[in-house]
Amino acid sequence: MVNLTETERITLETIKKIVQKDIRPMAGPLDEKGEFPWHAHKVFSEVGLMATLIPEEYGGMGLRYLVFSMILEEISKVCASSALLLIAQADGTLPILYRGSEDQKKTFLPELAKGAIGAFAATEPSAGSDILSMRTRATYSEGLYVINGQKCFITNGSVADLICLFAYTDPEKRAKGISAFVVEKGTPGLSYGKNENKMGMKGSVNSELFFDNMRIPESHRIGEENEGFSLMMKTLDSSRLFCASQAVGIAQGAIDEALSYSRQRVQFGKPIAHIQAIQFMFADMVAATEAARLLTYQAAANIDKGRTALISKYCAMAKFLASDTAMKVTTDAVQIMGGYGYMKDFPVERMMRDAKLTQIYTGTNQIMRVVAGREIVRGG
Amino acid sequence: MQGLKTPQIMILESVRRLARERLMPLSRELDLKGEFSWEVVELFGEMGLLQIFLPPEFGGLEEDKCLMFSLIVEEVAKACASSALLIIIQAVGSYPIVESGSQELQERVFPRLASGKELIAYLVTEPDAGSDVASISTKAIKKGEYYLIQGRKCFGTNAGVANLSSVLTKTAPSEYTFFLVEMNSKGVILGKVEDKLGFRGSNTQEVFFEEVLVHERDIIGKKGEGFLLAMKDFDMSRPGIAALALGIAEAAIEYALEYATKRVTFGQPLIKHQAISFMIADAWTLIEAGRGLMSKAARLWDQGIRNTKYASMAKCFCSDAAMKITTDAVQILGGYGYCKDYPVERMFRDAKLTQIFEGANQIQRIIIQRELLRERNINLD
Ligand SMILES: Cc1cc2nc3c(=O)[nH]c(=O)nc-3n(C[C@H](O)[C@H](O)[C@H](O)COP(=O)(O)OP(=O)(O)OC[C@H]3O[C@@H](n4cnc5c(N)ncnc54)[C@H](O)[C@@H]3O)c2cc1C
Ligand SMILES: Cc1cc2nc3c(=O)[nH]c(=O)nc-3n(C[C@H](O)[C@H](O)[C@H](O)COP(=O)(O)OP(=O)(O)OC[C@H]3O[C@@H](n4cnc5c(N)ncnc54)[C@H](O)[C@@H]3O)c2cc1C
Numbered sequence: 001m002v003n004l005t006e007t008e009r010i011t012l013e014t015i016k017k018i019v020q021k022d023i024r025p026m027a028g029p030l031d032e033k034g035e036f037p038w039h040a041h042k043v044f045s046e047v048g049l050m051a052t053l054i055p056e057e058y059g060g061m062g063l064r065y066l067v068f069s070m071i072l073e074e075i076s077k078v079c080a081s082s083a084l085l086l087i088a089q090a091d092g093t094l095p096i097l098y099r100g101s102e103d104q105k106k107t108f109l110p111e112l113a114k115g116a117i118g119a120f121a122a123t124e125p126s127a128g129s130d131i132l133s134m135r136t137r138a139t140y141s142e143g144l145y146v147i148n149g150q151k152c153f154i155t156n157g158s159v160a161d162l163i164c165l166f167a168y169t170d171p172e173k174r175a176k177g178i179s180a181f182v183v184e185k186g187t188p189g190l191s192y193g194k195n196e197n198k199m200g201m202k203g204s205v206n207s208e209l210f211f212d213n214m215r216i217p218e219s220h221r222i223g224e225e226n227e228g229f230s231l232m233m234k235t236l237d238s239s240r241l242f243c244a245s246q247a248v249g250i251a252q253g254a255i256d257e258a259l260s261y262s263r264q265r266v267q268f269g270k271p272i273a274h275i276q277a278i279q280f281m282f283a284d285m286v287a288a289t290e291a292a293r294l295l296t297y298q299a300a301a302n303i304d305k306g307r308t309a310l311i312s313k314y315c316a317m318a319k320f321l322a323s324d325t326a327m328k329v330t331t332d333a334v335q336i337m338g339g340y341g342y343m344k345d346f347p348v349e350r351m352m353r354d355a356k357l358t359q360i361y362t363g364t365n366q367i368m369r370v371v372a373g374r375e376i377v378r379g380g
Numbered sequence: 381m382q383g384l385k386t387p388q389i390m391i392l393e394s395v396r397r398l399a400r401e402r403l404m405p406l407s408r409e410l411d412l413k414g415e416f417s418w419e420v421v422e423l424f425g426e427m428g429l430l431q432i433f434l435p436p437e438f439g440g441l442e443e444d445k446c447l448m449f450s451l452i453v454e455e456v457a458k459a460c461a462s463s464a465l466l467i468i469i470q471a472v473g474s475y476p477i478v479e480s481g482s483q484e485l486q487e488r489v490f491p492r493l494a495s496g497k498e499l500i501a502y503l504v505t506e507p508d509a510g511s512d513v514a515s516i517s518t519k520a521i522k523k524g525e526y527y528l529i530q531g532r533k534c535f536g537t538n539a540g541v542a543n544l545s546s547v548l549t550k551t552a553p554s555e556y557t558f559f560l561v562e563m564n565s566k567g568v569i570l571g572k573v574e575d576k577l578g579f580r581g582s583n584t585q586e587v588f589f590e591e592v593l594v595h596e597r598d599i600i601g602k603k604g605e606g607f608l609l610a611m612k613d614f615d616m617s618r619p620g621i622a623a624l625a626l627g628i629a630e631a632a633i634e635y636a637l638e639y640a641t642k643r644v645t646f647g648q649p650l651i652k653h654q655a656i657s658f659m660i661a662d663a664w665t666l667i668e669a670g671r672g673l674m675s676k677a678a679r680l681w682d683q684g685i686r687n688t689k690y691a692s693m694a695k696c697f698c699s700d701a702a703m704k705i706t707t708d709a710v711q712i713l714g715g716y717g718y719c720k721d722y723p724v725e726r727m728f729r730d731a732k733l734t735q736i737f738e739g740a741n742q743i744q745r746i747i748i749q750r751e752l753l754r755e756r757n758i759n760l761d
Contacts, residue, residue, distance in 0.1 A: 129645045199718050199719070199725035199728070199729065267511050267515070268511070268515075269512075327707060331707075334577075334736075335735055338740055339510060342578075342732065342733055343574050345575070349576075349577040353577070356718065356725075356728065360714055360718055366656070366711075
């Protein structure tokens with residue numbers, strides 16, 4: 001099902017090597033320390049991964065979504081947090097690519113490609129799934145927007161150089177009253193609250209952001225005024241694809257770990273891999289992961305081929321199927337490794353903690369079913 | 381729980397209060413710091429929760445021991461699973477002595493355990509012998525009236541904090557014997573403390589035995605009785621593990637239920653969305669079914685009726701349920717559920733252990749099928 005060009009194949013091969021050399025050995029320590037993955041940021045910047053989807057004319061790699069998905073999967077097999085850095089990067093970058101002016105593209109995209117960190121800021125304390133309940137307000141006056149409000153859980157938030165921020169410009173109009181802005185680090189009025197102490201994905205920074213009379217030039221508005229909501233949704237469609245790829249990677253990583261363990265671990269006189277109950281678990285784990293992977297590739301292909309009518313539904317389905325799979329597969333991988341799986345000496349307990357996030361962020365799996373279910377019932 | 385007597389209801393009421401007032405405030409910190417708490421040992425010791433299976437004159441319960449033990453564990457686990465494990469391991473570690481110890485051994489050990497201040501570990505698992513208990517390699521070699529214990533145990537709950545331990549050894553090629561070992565004996569060397577996904581308030585540690593000298597009086601029960609005792613121990617402890625899992629699950633879903641009545645999305649409290657209310661309905665259905673199995677297994681034990689099948693069913697069912705329910709509870713809290721400011725992520729991490737230890741759930745299924753054949757007098761071996 002996957003046809004890669006020679007160049008794409010080489011790109012993937014190169015990244016696999018980098019992942020093994022630079023990302024894998026740091027995954028455990030990163031989880032323990034709970035910091036932003038600066039080492040990953042460094043290598044990703046060097047090889048261009050900070051701008052995989054940005055066209056080459058703006059300094060990016062200009063990859064297909066499918067190839068980026070495969071890259072995320074590869075990274076997530078060993079360190080989901082490092083992949084999340086790239087996902088948030090893409091979420092923060094894509095709005096500029098999708099709707100930014102030529103000027104904005106020329107100003108911001110090459111910077112991001114060189115390693116400037118991006119973030120996507122939508123969620124607020126009282127607006128998660130129900131994003132229209134957000135309260136952050138941007139008021140226009142004389143060539144400027146004055147922004148007040150707060151965001152939370154923002155991945156890369158406190159380290160980001162550029163934040164793609166969503167705020168109400170006309171709250172009365174709900175979905176038709178939201179606009180998107182580029183906020184640069186150091187903008188007066190932007191301050192940071194706490195970084196969340198999380199169960200997993202600990203090598204990722206999730207921050208509260210506060211905006212206190214923060215002034216943003218009109219030239220930093222992305223797209224037309226009041227048209228930010230559809231931009232947010234379009235970006236979230238891709239983000240869900242990326243999350244699905246991450247989840248597939250986590251699941252595969254856990255399978256790989258449990259498999260090599262079970263070939264070595266002897267109980268009752270034989271490797272546990274030869275026990276039927278264990279083999280059936282593997283069969284289920286691999287079948288589910290493979291199914292999730294294919295659906296994810298299908299979702300990516302829909303974006304690449306511009307099959308607009310199918311994108312939301314497929315990205316939503318891939319996201320919940322892959323993340324539910326990752327949750328089940330990682331839980332089972334810990335089980336297969338018994339008491340050892342429960343210990344921090346082995347990576348599967350981290351994978352299990354990481355997997356749980358993929359059921360929650362960028363639209364919870366309930367919201368994914370709302371999206372898919374609605375499309376299906378509508379006959380889409 | 382139906383059919384409890386007034387004094388039993390009162391015990392549970394006071395355990396509930398202790399859990400709410402003393403353990404709840406501690407549980408988050410114990411988890412964050414990954415620390416063992418002597419304060420909890422003291423609280424439990426004073427209340428008699430570490431003495432449940434001892435004879436009444438040593439502070440044990442008069443009747444319905446296994447049921448009360450399970451119900452107490454359930455209440456404690458709602459507040460702090462690591463603390464509940466303390467109660468279970470004390471019962472598990474002392475059980476071989478209670479069941480089969482010589483009078484001399486009992487007289488030596490019971491007063492110490494009755495004090496509620498000393499802990500006893502249960503050291504069976506080894507690096508190469510988890511599910512396959514029979515493959516342990518720790519040996520006790522006879523030297524006159526003494527034995528020298530040589531070997532290595534791992535994953536010992538409370539091993540680093542207990543004064544006493546019941547250690548399973550091999551006294552001949554397929555002869556298994558429990559010894560009571562004082563943990564301060566020469567040659568008992570503590571190894572690394574495990575860094576775990578959950579149950580971070582519980583001490584899990586490796587122990588090396590390097591020519592540890594014990595007397596034949598320290599044999600628990602009879603020489604060669606060890607394997608049987610280890611299996612009997614499970615009949616008592618597995619309803620407790622089921623209760624541990626249930627307590628974790630109940631606390632998680634109760635927290636999520638309350639959250640779901642307050643958090644509003646799309647103009648409705650979460651619980652008005654069927655996706656959420658159905659999860660909660662399923663969770664409580666599993667919990668009620670699990671409580672039925674758990675109490676049946678415990679009551680049979682109290683009546684002296686073989687409960688092996690039910691104990692395994694209860695352990696397996698309740699721990700699988702707890703894993704599902706805690707995963708859903710985190711989901712119901714959304715992004716907040718994933719953060720350490722809320723207790724459900726800890727419960728999710730804690731729940732996973734209940735599927736693994738005291739016999740992994742695969743082993744429970746093996747036992748269930750073995751019992752099913754045994755009940756039908758079918759022998760295929
Ligand atoms: C580690 C992490 C990283 C994140 N990164 C970002 C980021 O970079 N940028 C950003 O903007 N946000 C980010 N988020 C926020 C994330 O997208 C939200 O947490 C998520 O959308 C859910 O919102 P909530 O947490 O407010 O949950 P809620 O919306 O309160 O939902 C609670 C529960 O109710 C369910 N629910 C809600 N409404 C319905 C309904 N109508 N029907 C059925 N069920 C429903 C949900 O599925 C969930 O189970 C991040 C979150 C985390 C934890
Ligand atoms: C936190 C913690 C505390 C513990 N406390 C104690 C303690 O106090 N004292 C003590 O003695 N031990 C203790 N243990 C050990 C615990 O009981 C063992 O971890 C458990 O019995 C499983 O053994 P194992 O880890 O070696 O897994 P293994 O036996 O290696 O099993 C690995 C996997 O293979 C499966 N499997 C194995 N054999 C079969 C089979 N025949 N058929 C189907 N599947 C099979 C298992 O179900 C499991 O999924 C503790 C463990 C932990 C993690």
